Amino acid sequence: MNFTPLIGLAAIATIVWISIIDPSPRPEVLLDWRSMLLVLGGTAAVAIVIYPASRLMDLYRFVIYGIVLKKLPSVSEVAKQIVTASALGPGEHELYPLCPSSHPFLTEGYQLLAENILNEEDLHEVLTRRSQYFKSNYLNDAKILSTLGKFPSALGMLGSTVGLVDMMSGLSKMGQAGIGEAMALALVTTFWGLIFTYLLFMPLSDYAMRLNSEDTTLRQLIVEGILMIKRREDPRIIV
Numbered sequence: 001m002n003f004t005p006l007i008g009l010a011a012i013a014t015i016v017w018i019s020i021i022d023p024s025p026r027p028e029v030l031l032d033w034r035s036m037l038l039v040l041g042g043t044a045a046v047a048i049v050i051y052p053a054s055r056l057m058d059l060y061r062f063v064i065y066g067i068v069l070k071k072l073p074s075v076s077e078v079a080k081q082i083v084t085a086s087a088l089g090p091g092e093h094e095l096y097p098l099c100p101s102s103h104p105f106l107t108e109g110y111q112l113l114a115e116n117i118l119n120e121e122d123l124h125e126v127l128t129r130r131s132q133y134f135k136s137n138y139l140n141d142a143k144i145l146s147t148l149g150k151f152p153s154a155l156g157m158l159g160s161t162v163g164l165v166d167m168m169s170g171l172s173k174m175g176q177a178g179i180g181e182a183m184a185l186a187l188v189t190t191f192w193g194l195i196f197t198y199l200l201f202m203p204l205s206d207y208a209m210r211l212n213s214e215d216t217t218l219r220q221l222i223v224e225g226i227l228m229i230k231r232r233e234d235p236r237i238i239v
Helices: 004-021 032-052 053-068 076-086 089-099 104-115 122-147 152-168 176-230
Strands: none
Touching: 004 176, 032 053, 032 089, 032 122, 032 152, 032 176, 053 122, 053 176, 076 104, 076 122, 076 176, 089 104, 122 176, 152 176
């Protein structure tokens, strides 16, 4: 399990609470549930308009299993595993699936070596296409998070605009004394819009991009390693 994003999000929530909400003279104003509903509910509704439900479910699984629960192995760890597998002899290809593997793509490569059906060119094509497929999926998920990140702040501005209109229209009734409270309520949605845009969606999008870059590097290493094993190259130069 990858605790880094969870720790980061918890740290963001703690900092926002300690530095903004808790010191406020009236924290309940900032915690207005209707403002949060407009920002988060509106963003969810926009997501349903833009993307099919199946794609949103894929995004949900990516966030849970691809970001929160996924921990990529180090390059050195994968390299050692490839070197270990390369020590098997020509007649021992059935044993490749038993070799240590900390990455599912490496496990898949071992399985293809064990089947011993594809020649080097076909093996390279299959592995490359699989690698590109996962890279494309990562990029698409990152783009969705980036796209959805535009809407919380926009919905926050919408809520503030409506609040200001209501305040101005009722100015003759509430008098000068009520302007401050009405203005504060009007700006709460902007506050939550900025929070969710720049402290949730944008960090998750950037994290997904970094994860894609690291996973692509690992997959390139695995492709080269599997092909070198196929060519029976010296294990000392495998990686």
